[in-house]
Amino acid sequence: MSDKTSEEEIPTVESPHTVWKEEExxxxxxxxxxxxxxxxxxxxxxxxxxxxxALYKGEIGEPIDSREKERRLLEELGIDPEEVKKAREEKRELPEFMQPDLENRN
Incomplete structure (x- = not known):
């Protein structure tokens, strides 16, 4: 076992962000x-x-007012739109990470 720990082996926490590695x-x-x-x-x-x-806060970009705009944005962010669609079908709502946090929204 090596004394060295690579960046990929340890989850990191930096306020106000949490960063971790999942598979690849x-x-x-x-x-x-x-x-x-x-x-x-x-x-x-x-x-x-x-x-x-920035998009969530409305600081950049256009409003996402159609499924096609949402699909393009998800793809740009590296999120599979089919996974989001499946989650909607299973839960009848957006996945948790896409839920608006109305309390903290400015």
């Missing part, structure tokens, strides 16, 4: 908004999270 992807979640995103690297996950939070 890094996941980053914003603690305040509960918005999450992912990427092939830790840095990519954090960059995607920054964009996702």
């Amino acid at each position: 992807l890094w996941v980053a979640k914003d603690s305040q908004t509960e918005v999450a995103s992912q990427g092939r690297t830790r840095q990519e996950a954090l960059e995607n999270l920054d964009e996702a939070v």
